[in-house]
Amino acid sequence: MSSDEVKKKTIEDKLTTIKYNCDSESHLVLDAQLCKNCESRCCTYICPAKVYTYDENQNTINVDYENCLECGACKIACPYGAIDWKYPKAGHGVIYKQS
Amino acid sequence: MEEFQTQRFDVIVVGAGPAGVAAAVTSARGGAKVLLVERSEIAGTKNMIGGAVFLSALKEVFPDNWHQAPLERYINKHTWSLLSDNSSVDVSCDFPLKPKSASIFRSKFDSWLVSQAKKEGVYFAPSTLVKRLIKKNGYYCGIETELERIEAKVIIIADGVNSLLACQHGFRYDYDAKDTVLSIKETVKLSKEIIEERFNITKGSNNGAARNFLGGLKSENTPFALGFMYTYSDSVSIGLGVNLEDLRRYALNPSDLLEKLKEHPVVAPLLQGGEMLEYSAHLIPEGGFKKLPKLCENGVMIAGDAAGFVNAIHFEGTNFAFISGKFAGETALAALKINDCSKRTLKLYEKKLKQSFILKDLKSYKDVMENLYSRTNSLMNYYPKKAAEFFEIFSGANCISKRDEFRNFIVNFIKDRSIRELFKDLAAFISSIFGVLK
Ligand SMILES: Cc1cc2nc3c(=O)[nH]c(=O)nc-3n(C[C@H](O)[C@H](O)[C@H](O)COP(=O)(O)OP(=O)(O)OC[C@H]3O[C@@H](n4cnc5c(N)ncnc54)[C@H](O)[C@@H]3O)c2cc1C
Ligand code: SF4
Numbered sequence A: 001m002s003s004d005e006v007k008k009k010t011i012e013d014k015l016t017t018i019k020y021n022c023d024s025e026s027h028l029v030l031d032a033q034l035c036k037n038c039e040s041r042c043c044t045y046i047c048p049a050k051v052y053t054y055d056e057n058q059n060t061i062n063v064d065y066e067n068c069l070e071c072g073a074c075k076i077a078c079p080y081g082a083i084d085w086k087y088p089k090a091g092h093g094v095i096y097k098q099s
Numbered sequence B: 001m002e003e004f005q006t007q008r009f010d011v012i013v014v015g016a017g018p019a020g021v022a023a024a025v026t027s028a029r030g031g032a033k034v035l036l037v038e039r040s041e042i043a044g045t046k047n048m049i050g051g052a053v054f055l056s057a058l059k060e061v062f063p064d065n066w067h068q069a070p071l072e073r074y075i076n077k078h079t080w081s082l083l084s085d086n087s088s089v090d091v092s093c094d095f096p097l098k099p100k101s102a103s104i105f106r107s108k109f110d111s112w113l114v115s116q117a118k119k120e121g122v123y124f125a126p127s128t129l130v131k132r133l134i135k136k137n138g139y140y141c142g143i144e145t146e147l148e149r150i151e152a153k154v155i156i157i158a159d160g161v162n163s164l165l166a167c168q169h170g171f172r173y174d175y176d177a178k179d180t181v182l183s184i185k186e187t188v189k190l191s192k193e194i195i196e197e198r199f200n201i202t203k204g205s206n207n208g209a210a211r212n213f214l215g216g217l218k219s220e221n222t223p224f225a226l227g228f229m230y231t232y233s234d235s236v237s238i239g240l241g242v243n244l245e246d247l248r249r250y251a252l253n254p255s256d257l258l259e260k261l262k263e264h265p266v267v268a269p270l271l272q273g274g275e276m277l278e279y280s281a282h283l284i285p286e287g288g289f290k291k292l293p294k295l296c297e298n299g300v301m302i303a304g305d306a307a308g309f310v311n312a313i314h315f316e317g318t319n320f321a322f323i324s325g326k327f328a329g330e331t332a333l334a335a336l337k338i339n340d341c342s343k344r345t346l347k348l349y350e351k352k353l354k355q356s357f358i359l360k361d362l363k364s365y366k367d368v369m370e371n372l373y374s375r376t377n378s379l380m381n382y383y384p385k386k387a388a389e390f391f392e393i394f395s396g397a398n399c400i401s402k403r404d405e406f407r408n409f410i411v412n413f414i415k416d417r418s419i420r421e422l423f424k425d426l427a428a429f430i431s432s433i434f435g436v437l438k
């Protein structure tokens, strides 16, 4: 593998290195009303797994909870406390092997 | 898991990291019946470290068999680098015969910790998420999992930095973004030979190296961030801890910043040819002394990251976790002995913390992070750049008279930065040093 392959990886590339046992329902629930009026939408950029993306047409936030690394950053960063942040059910979510 | 429901325990410990395991084995060694509860199926698979475990604390909890722990490499070589855009000025130290820490993978290391705890009589409940604590008559007396309720005389909360339990039961508030560091890391596969060569490690030895990087992120709005690398047997970590408030304020993504660090001309050759094995993320609490939670209540104590026991300047966390867990275990035993688990008895835990390095260090470092943070631009941009300029003259043979070069350097040093800013830097520096020593 060349050095270029280590460099310039996107988050999507990085996430493929991680093992998950996905739950069938989201452990992250947003208060849609608060999000509609949120001007910063910082969840969409601070998340190391890009779990949150903004849907411009509907003015809503999509939550790809399957990719969540359970770090807790969004819970603290969201200025409106709009995220009901829980851990996934026991045995679900991220499974680190070499971290 | 139902097997535990009908049993009554002396102690329940939530979280099987270093703090939880230390609390559990210490209680079990004193004869208590202990249940250790962990949400992951295999201990350590939810956890990440930069990172290295401090051996002094590991030995304190496992004096006889610590060397059997799955340690990757003994970290005896440390290099701190000030990175400017294209160069690096380093300070290094090397203690080849006196390793203080060892690099670990949490999945292997935490699993080993749990296997030792089980050998010493601790009951272990994996795949068990604690949803809340049970409180009766003003006393915490059990846990509620997804499936059942289990009771005990003492509960020890060691559920890590996010401690939903501590927040939920009012032991502390959630941390502010400015007191929180988001760390991300990549584990990168490289051959043993390449690691030994690039990090100047004796061939065939299990010695290793750690590197820290300040600056070098080439960003208009520079966040407060520290890069790190650790060597494992046949891989290395490359990661970055960034202040969460800065990420939010400057609208930055942590992974993009790490890519910048990886591209830095001093860092890139260390990673060249490597294959990414795993990406991970974790928070580090940096509120320290100013954000201490209630450390005990009737029937309950809080240890490790859950209580914010981290000294970020020295990358110390595992030692705080192991030792605070041990103190909590000892206190539980003392309380069980006199059959009084009230807050008054459990205050012994606070006393032990106060008399040890844990609260002493947190107290003396209470302003250091804030001081450094207030000088972000100096630390991340100005001084790395100036250090590079100085050594470019010092080592450059640029065919210009040294006198002119150094004069220019000094004039620019003052011109590029107002005297006021220089004084502010100096004041922050002195205040930090005095804070620690006074
Ligand atoms: C990037 C990085 C680098 C670091 N580098 C170093 C270093 O070089 N040296 C050092 O000493 N320290 C370092 N640390 C800090 C160190 O990793 C922590 O301080 C230490 O792991 C804290 O141990 P703990 O037992 O308190 O918490 P954790 O290790 O976080 O363990 C908490 C456990 O509780 C479990 N849990 C959480 N909630 C529940 C629940 N509700 N029910 C059941 N189980 C639950 C979790 O799954 C986890 O296993 C670093 C940290 C990071 C992020
Ligand atoms: S989750 Fe928080 S930060 Fe994200 S859009 Fe909603 S309110 Fe804004």
Ligand code: SF4
Residues within 6 Å of the ligand: A028, A046, A047, A048, A049, A050, A051, A052, A067, A068, A069, A070, A071, A072, A073, A074, A075, B281
């Ligand atoms: S917990 Fe971390 S990884 Fe998961 S959504 Fe929040 S910021 Fe992203």
